Amino acid sequence: MKNKGILFVLIGASSFGFTPIFAKLGFQHGYTLGQLNIIQMVLSCILLWAITIFKHTDFKGITKRNIIKIMITGSFVGLTSVFYYGAIQYLPASLAVILLFQFVWIGIFFEWIFTKIKPTIVTLGVLVLILTGVFFASNVIGGTIQSMPISGLVLGFLAAITYAGFIFFSGKVAVDVNPWVRSSIMVTGSVVLVLLIFMKSIPSVVTFAPDLWLIAAGVGLFGSVFPPLFFALGAHLISGSLANILSSVELPVAIISASLILSEHISGLQWIGIIMIILAIVINELGTSIVKKLKHKKTYQT
Helix, strand or coil: CHHHHHHHHHHHHHHHCCHHHHHHHHHHCCCCHHHHHHHHHHHHHHHHHHHHHHCCCCCCCCCHHHHHHHHHHHHHHHHHHHHHHHHHHHCCHHHHHHHHCCHHHHHHHHHHHHHCCCCCHHHHHHHHHHHHHHHHHCCCCCCCHHHCCHHHHHHHHHHHHHHHHHHHHHCCCCCCCCHHHHHHHHHHHHHHHHHHHCHHHHHHHHCCCHHHHHHHHHHHHHHHHHHHHHHHHHHHHCCHHHHHHHHCCHHHHHHHHHHHHCCCCCCHHHHHHHHHHHHHHHHHHHHHHHHHHHHHHHHHHC
């Protein structure tokens, strides 16, 4: 069962790593940020609700207040897509995903601010390692990042903030509601937000454009359907820390796919930075659990 859980989580995390490819292809075909976001969210919403209803999912615990909270939390997913794909318009997909991955340390600050839980020595060490990794991965030394539009860098960082917000609040809101129902309501919140932001783009989506629907279907499936589906299937079979470690596979998948499919050049220093970021995530999960075990053991012996 554990091996099956590991496989499902790896598939889910790897799936999200392909979303920059479809987004980049969409922009290359001349489609707008609004068109991609609208179709992605609408298709994802339809698919998730279809699965939820087909599974005869239990709607226990659903109240009007919960629905509003879940939809607001889900709006962070919509914002992440808007900012993330916006960054991909201006930046190489490999750099956009590196900026998105800053959600790791941003999430640490969210935990500190909202729950008053101070970061441990291990966490602070991990933060330094992540920032060092970002320094190398963004190719500052090579001078590449200086030539990038500021708007793209800002959008990438905003995507990291909203993604960190989604992860933080999704673990606090209506946790007793069935995960499939929660996911469907969250995506519904994303649909509402995206439609409000890109209201002027709605008429252009209604017109039938096979390429647009195909590309958006790829973004939706790999970005909003496959990840929650496979995480729901496998995450409960393994520990939370192992699931987080396995999720880091998203970064190399995104970088490698951008290199192979979009022919983006990845330098040796960038690979070192990528490895450092992944290593930091692993240390954060393993190091924190080891420290807790040592403290528990010391308390027990005392």
